[in-house]
Amino acid sequence: MSGVNEIRSTFLDYFRKNGHEIVPSSPLVPRNDPTLMFTNAGMVQFKNVFTGLESRSYSTATTAQKVVRAGGKHNDLDNVGYTARHLTFFEMLGNFSFGDYFKERAIELAWTLVTKGFDLPKDRLLVTVYSEDEEAAVLWRKIAGLSDDRIIRIPTSDNFWQMGDTGPCGPCSEIFIDQGEHVWGGPPGSPEEDGDRFLEFWNLVFMQFDQTAPGERSLLPRPSIDTGMGLERMACILQGVQSVFETDLFRTLISAVEETVGIKAEGEAAASCRVIADHLRSSAFLIADGVLPSNEGRGYVLRRIMRRAMRHMQLLGAREPLMWSLLPALVGEMGRAYPELVRAEALISETLKLEETRFRKTLERGLSLLSDATVTLKKGDMLDGETAFKLYDTYGFPLDLTQDALRARDINVDLSGFNDAMQRQKAEARANWSGSGDKATEAVWFELKEKHGATEFLGYDTEAAEGVVQAIVRDGRTIDGASAGDTVQIVVNQTPFYGESGGQMGDTGVIASDHARLLVTDTQKKGEGVFVHSAVVESGKLAVGDAVALTVDHARRARLRANHSATHLLHEALREVLGTHVAQKGSLVAPERLRFDVSHPKPMSAEELRVIEDMANEIIVQNAPVTTRLMTVDDAIAEGAMALFGEKYGDEVRVVSMGTGLHGAKANRPYSVELCGGTHVSATGEIGLVRILSESAVGSGVRRLEALTGEAARAYLAEQDERVKALATTLKAQPGDVLARVEALVEERRKLERELTEAKKKLALSGGTAGGDEGVREVAGVKYLGKVVTGVEPKDLKSLADDGKKSLGSGIVTFVGVSADGKASAVVAVTDDLTGRYSAVDLVRRASEALGGKGGGGRPDMAQAGGPDGARAGAAIEAVAGAIAG
Ligand code: SER
Numbered sequence: 001m002s003g004v005n006e007i008r009s010t011f012l013d014y015f016r017k018n019g020h021e022i023v024p025s026s027p028l029v030p031r032n033d034p035t036l037m038f039t040n041a042g043m044v045q046f047k048n049v050f051t052g053l054e055s056r057s058y059s060t061a062t063t064a065q066k067v068v069r070a071g072g073k074h075n076d077l078d079n080v081g082y083t084a085r086h087l088t089f090f091e092m093l094g095n096f097s098f099g100d101y102f103k104e105r106a107i108e109l110a111w112t113l114v115t116k117g118f119d120l121p122k123d124r125l126l127v128t129v130y131s132e133d134e135e136a137a138v139l140w141r142k143i144a145g146l147s148d149d150r151i152i153r154i155p156t157s158d159n160f161w162q163m164g165d166t167g168p169c170g171p172c173s174e175i176f177i178d179q180g181e182h183v184w185g186g187p188p189g190s191p192e193e194d195g196d197r198f199l200e201f202w203n204l205v206f207m208q209f210d211q212t213a214p215g216e217r218s219l220l221p222r223p224s225i226d227t228g229m230g231l232e233r234m235a236c237i238l239q240g241v242q243s244v245f246e247t248d249l250f251r252t253l254i255s256a257v258e259e260t261v262g263i264k265a266e267g268e269a270a271a272s273c274r275v276i277a278d279h280l281r282s283s284a285f286l287i288a289d290g291v292l293p294s295n296e297g298r299g300y301v302l303r304r305i306m307r308r309a310m311r312h313m314q315l316l317g318a319r320e321p322l323m324w325s326l327l328p329a330l331v332g333e334m335g336r337a338y339p340e341l342v343r344a345e346a347l348i349s350e351t352l353k354l355e356e357t358r359f360r361k362t363l364e365r366g367l368s369l370l371s372d373a374t375v376t377l378k379k380g381d382m383l384d385g386e387t388a389f390k391l392y393d394t395y396g397f398p399l400d401l402t403q404d405a406l407r408a409r410d411i412n413v414d415l416s417g418f419n420d421a422m423q424r425q426k427a428e429a430r431a432n433w434s435g436s437g438d439k440a441t442e443a444v445w446f447e448l449k450e451k452h453g454a455t456e457f458l459g460y461d462t463e464a465a466e467g468v469v470q471a472i473v474r475d476g477r478t479i480d481g482a483s484a485g486d487t488v489q490i491v492v493n494q495t496p497f498y499g500e501s502g503g504q505m506g507d508t509g510v511i512a513s514d515h516a517r518l519l520v521t522d523t524q525k526k527g528e529g530v531f532v533h534s535a536v537v538e539s540g541k542l543a544v545g546d547a548v549a550l551t552v553d554h555a556r557r558a559r560l561r562a563n564h565s566a567t568h569l570l571h572e573a574l575r576e577v578l579g580t581h582v583a584q585k586g587s588l589v590a591p592e593r594l595r596f597d598v599s600h601p602k603p604m605s606a607e608e609l610r611v612i613e614d615m616a617n618e619i620i621v622q623n624a625p626v627t628t629r630l631m632t633v634d635d636a637i638a639e640g641a642m643a644l645f646g647e648k649y650g651d652e653v654r655v656v657s658m659g660t661g662l663h664g665a666k667a668n669r670p671y672s673v674e675l676c677g678g679t680h681v682s683a684t685g686e687i688g689l690v691r692i693l694s695e696s697a698v699g700s701g702v703r704r705l706e707a708l709t710g711e712a713a714r715a716y717l718a719e720q721d722e723r724v725k726a727l728a729t730t731l732k733a734q735p736g737d738v739l740a741r742v743e744a745l746v747e748e749r750r751k752l753e754r755e756l757t758e759a760k761k762k763l764a765l766s767g768g769t770a771g772g773d774e775g776v777r778e779v780a781g782v783k784y785l786g787k788v789v790t791g792v793e794p795k796d797l798k799s800l801a802d803d804g805k806k807s808l809g810s811g812i813v814t815f816v817g818v819s820a821d822g823k824a825s826a827v828v829a830v831t832d833d834l835t836g837r838y839s840a841v842d843l844v845r846r847a848s849e850a851l852g853g854k855g856g857g858g859r860p861d862m863a864q865a866g867g868p869d870g871a872r873a874g875a876a877i878e879a880v881a882g883a884i885a886g
Pocket of ligand 1: 041042
């Protein structure tokens, strides 16, 4: 019963049987609190439930919560490895009441579990209460039967719990166990309280207040309960060991270190093993929750933890990156309780390997610099800040790693010298910086970056989060506040809004505080990592320092994700079909459509486009998970990842993979693998469908595809389908027969046109009546056929005149056609035997004059002209006759 996994389930089961809902641990990066670096207690996920802002379907709950205390208010990093109980990562078991039960029931539940469930001997237990909380003291006496000397009143903040500078808080009562006289130490409140004899293992917080600002507290609407039991501590007690590192879970991890590195966890090596075991847990869980090592914010805390562990690996004698090989031991111990660890195992493993590989490149040189610089230093001396900064800047030694390395020799680091060196470097960077574009506006972002660091982007994992307003900018200047109607740019410490890059448009949505609501119309990345939200204040007033809830327009983002993932699939399909010369030359990922430009020398055929589209859709149908890994650019490219045109990459890149290839060289291998910082669907099926709309040229050697996905593609196809159905109805055909039917109609029409032309000619020649010579007369001994025709196209007049010549044998023909709008065209034809005497060109000129036109043209045997005055067609015929007559 006393293994870590059993203790966890005993606790949760006990509270479930007592009517509590078992709620999963929330992620280590709090979604609902902008002031917290990491989730540092079980109550964090319920913060808004306590204050009444949020309601749940249950009023009591129990959790095993992942907690990291490193960086931020509760920071245990420096002590880990050197004390019996400090950990950067631990599990907190808790039970919660949201206005349901309060002090009495909380004490009763805790006491019963401790004394009956865990079977701890009553006479070794004692409790503390806040000195102003007499009620709690009375209840402990009543429920637990504890004598007064075992209920210790503490007047300090130790017995007043606060999550952070703001939020729900209240007096608390802690339960201790006396580990026996053989351990040094005194009861809480005594001068020897720092000893280990009296061990605190459960904290019951009687949540009564909401700290809204420093010094300002209001009563919570309904008094509530928040308790936290350190799982690892309970394991120590139940397993009869002094240190958390001796419990079953840690023993397994430490054995894994021993085995991997080939050492024994004894003497100095023991501390290193403890550091590694703890830091492996925090690193793995942080990575599983979406934090990746970086030089800013949370990512930097993670990097510090990882590098600290990696230095200890090196101290133990590891000659190559080995942290990652410890991971299976951890997943084996904790993967059942925390499935995210199993899901992210590959990512964690690769991230550990990558970080250790990179750090090792400079680790040895850094350590030798450190030992040279400290060779003359003795116990109590100080390492100069300049060297510490050099270690930080050039060798990637976070300050606390340097401090840790000198700790055994009792040497400190000159912190103010370190800070001076840091400031000097920043000043240089500022002096060397030259902005692009509008300098004044650009400078603002650079200054904000310097002042607050880069914005933490949470949008890979969430579309809603809280942040604190760091700056409000208008016209390139920072301002203190904005009110209804203002158009401003907002910078917050962390945001789920994606800033436009890599072709993907920025997010839109809502930013809201207690007093204001803003509509975000766009998000851009400026000044190297500052996310700038362009927004209109819809109502209220917003000020710098306000806490805000940021909510991305979910439907729009979902379309952006689908379109972005579809570009990756099309990219790969294009390469498969057209060849590997195809490279991306730009893209636009908008919510309503996608545009994708690639290098390719000629237009793509309809058949090629169809195959490309089919291939992309095949991967969509696989509904394959989309995975993201972090790698160096070189490794990623070596693995065949496609790098995007025009993107700047940092040292580490995200590599997005999706699908399994079905054809050729890609068969059974990852289908699309690309370097990409964008947001993607979690499985390809979410794209729904991709439909290529068009293919066109954008420049020499660059072709552009436009396509739709999901609902837009479906709507487009539905519209096309409607069109075909309407056609079918009109044609009185089945939709499947429409094409054949239209082809037949076109053919039939051609035939009819031909027949019609023939008929008209016949009609014209015959003068509308049967019989041959109508309209033929003799003019100056020459046979002359002159006729006004209607309904004959001007282009058909010549062949009509040819027919006329044939029927005359020898003679002259004039046809004047009059069009519907009253214009005339005339053709004069002269049989070959007469061209010596008459020129058709001269004759047609006369006709043209009569029609109000200006001459004509042709050959002596056939000429054509036109004129505006169709009413004078008869006169034109007579004018030609006159000319023949001479
Ligand atoms: N919030 C309290 C703590 O962290 C009890 O859960 O100790």
